[in-house]
Amino acid sequence: MLRFTDEHEWLAREGDVATVGITTHAAEQLGDLVFIELPKVGARLVKGEAAAVVESVKAASDVYAPVSGEVTEVNEAAVADPALVGGDPQGAGWLYRLRLDDPSALDGLMDEAAYAAFPK
Amino acid sequence: MPLDALRTPLHALHLSRGARMVPFAGYAMPVQYPDGLLKEHLHTRAQAGLFDVSHMGQIQLIPRTGSLVDAAHALETLLPIDVLGLAPGRQRYGLLLDATGGIRDDLMVAQCGDTLVLVVNAANKVADEAYLRAHLTGICEIVVLPRALLALQGPRAEAALARLAPEVAAMRFMDVRAIDLAGLPALVSRSGYTGEDGFEISVAEDRAEALAEALLSDDTVRLIGLGARDSLRLEAGLCLHGADIDAGTDPVEAGLSWAISAVRRRGGAREGGFPGAERILDALAEGPARRRVGLRTEGAAPVRAGAALFAEQAGDEAIGRITSGGFGPSLGAPIAMGYMPIGLTQPGTRVFAEVRGRRLPLVVNGLPFVPAGFKRA
Numbered sequence: 360m361l362r363f364t365d366e367h368e369w370l371a372r373e374g375d376v377a378t379v380g381i382t383t384h385a386a387e388q389l390g391d392l393v394f395i396e397l398p399k400v401g402a403r404l405v406k407g408e409a410a411a412v413v414e415s416v417k418a419a420s421d422v423y424a425p426v427s428g429e430v431t432e433v434n435e436a437a438v439a440d441p442a443l444v445g446g447d448p449q450g451a452g453w454l455y456r457l458r459l460d461d462p463s464a465l466d467g468l469m470d471e472a473a474y475a476a477f478p479k
Numbered sequence: 480m481p482l483d484a485l486r487t488p489l490h491a492l493h494l495s496r497g498a499r500m501v502p503f504a505g506y507a508m509p510v511q512y513p514d515g516l517l518k519e520h521l522h523t524r525a526q527a528g529l530f531d532v533s534h535m536g537q538i539q540l541i542p543r544t545g546s547l548v549d550a551a552h553a554l555e556t557l558l559p560i561d562v563l564g565l566a567p568g569r570q571r572y573g574l575l576l577d578a579t580g581g582i583r584d585d586l587m588v589a590q591c592g593d594t595l596v597l598v599v600n601a602a603n604k605v606a607d608e609a610y611l612r613a614h615l616t617g618i619c620e621i622v623v624l625p626r627a628l629l630a631l632q633g634p635r636a637e638a639a640l641a642r643l644a645p646e647v648a649a650m651r652f653m654d655v656r657a658i659d660l661a662g663l664p665a666l667v668s669r670s671g672y673t674g675e676d677g678f679e680i681s682v683a684e685d686r687a688e689a690l691a692e693a694l695l696s697d698d699t700v701r702l703i704g705l706g707a708r709d710s711l712r713l714e715a716g717l718c719l720h721g722a723d724i725d726a727g728t729d730p731v732e733a734g735l736s737w738a739i740s741a742v743r744r745r746g747g748a749r750e751g752g753f754p755g756a757e758r759i760l761d762a763l764a765e766g767p768a769r770r771r772v773g774l775r776t777e778g779a780a781p782v783r784a785g786a787a788l789f790a791e792q793a794g795d796e797a798i799g800r801i802t803s804g805g806f807g808p809s810l811g812a813p814i815a816m817g818y819m820p821i822g823l824t825q826p827g828t829r830v831f832a833e834v835r836g837r838r839l840p841l842v843v844n845g846l847p848f849v850p851a852g853f854k855r856a
Contacts, residue, residue, distance in 0.1 A: 390511060390515055390516055390706065391515045391516050391517040393517075393781065393806040393813075394779055394780055394781055394806070394813070396780065396835075412835070414780070414781050414806075415516070415806075416516045416517065416520075416706065416710050416805055416806040416808065417510075417516070417706055417709070417710075417805060418783070419781065419783060
């Protein structure tokens with residue numbers, strides 16, 4: 360199940376674990392990425408709080424936790440090569456995975472069609 | 480984009496080339512093209528980049544007496560440089576100072592035979608014009624030139640421009656010539672804001688697109704946005720007014736003492752006589768309490784403008800701040816500039832910047848980060 364937030368993140372849920380990344384639109388807006396900071400495995404994320412930082416040549420941008428949960432895995436390949444996020448933000452450029460406090464929290468988010476229609 | 484954003488004469492060209500436009504100093508300007516900032520930056524260092532800098536101000540000073548000496552004398556009351564000694568066809572970097580020695584703006588002054596032509600920052604051009612009118616109107620007619628400005632920068636810039644006008648190859652760094660480029664009258668200077676060899680080309684607004692297309696027909700030349708312009712100038716250690724220099728910084732602490740001409744210094748033939756002269760000549764004699772330095776991060780995280788600097792990983796007292804910071808594509812690493820107490824400005828000195836609540840280590844680095852490619856000889 361793929362969901363999107365109005366902060367231009369995507370979440371793919373399998374059971375009670377969701378993979379989180381930034382959308383293609385967000386990656387295009389940020390431009391070439393040169394640095395990524397991800398949360399530590401085991402960290403607790405609270406919905407709406409800064410979870411990661413993506414930095415382009417020009418600017419740093421926070422990526423906010425779209426839902427609450429505990430980080431189970433981070434994309435070390437993206438940390439080593441931030442261009443991965445710009446090149447394939449909705450695939451190999453995922454950011455982190457978290458165990459959801461409440462798997463139903465994703466129900467309120469946009470599906471692919473709603474996000475496509477969301478004003479950007 | 481604000482609805483009232485001004486457009487440069489190359490607006491349609493930017494849109495047709497897929498530029499992402501952003502508001503800058505009241506204008507809609509291209510921040511990048513589809514290649515993206517990193518490729519645009521590296522292309523400029525390797526080949527030639529074409530920048531639209533038509534948002535900058537071009538201001539002509541025409542002496543009412545017909546004698547350029549009068550205009551030069553008058554301008555020297557506002558700038559600490561040798562304007563009188565500027566030979567025809569040469570230009571010089573200058574600083575407009577305020578009464579306390581702070582920097583109102585930085586600019587280029589070109590000696591064009593019977594007039595002086597200034598190129599000033601876009602964000603300051605309205606204020607600069609008013610300031611010049613307030614101080615020079617009795618002596619000079621002040622004309623804001625309705626002209627486009629294109630910068631062609633990089634190691635292939637000379638060859639690309641020489642296809643249109645072979646005589647540009649004979650120009651040296653900071654030369655200025657009136658030249659016909661493919662039938663278009665242009666004022667060409669050998670200068671720029673990237674650290675590379677290159678040219679700035681002033682042409683009539685309605686001929687700018689034709690000139691840009693003629694330059695872009697050379698496959699070494701690509702359009703480059705303001706994003707790469709900023710990373711290129713940062714690598715070159717060049718100041719951005721409003722960030723690295725402003726009314727709160729003086730030329731000596733900014734590391735711009737070289738822009739105070741010998742004849743305007745103590746013991747010089749035309750000593751002082753510019754705003755803030757006493758303070759600045761004192762600072763030259765005594766040395767500054769703080770100075771602008773280059774900084775490289777030890778880690779991979781960039782440090783941005785505004786970050787506070789600390790001598791220690793723990794101490795409370797900030798000792799300075801970052802004025803420009805980002806990523807240097809030619810170095811493949813973050814770089815920054817900032818002000819530090821004079822005792823901590825030696826290359827190799829380790830300091831810390833606060834980023835997202837953490838102290839990240841930085842090392843003072845000589846400027847520029849990337850050697851300049853100017854054609855001086």
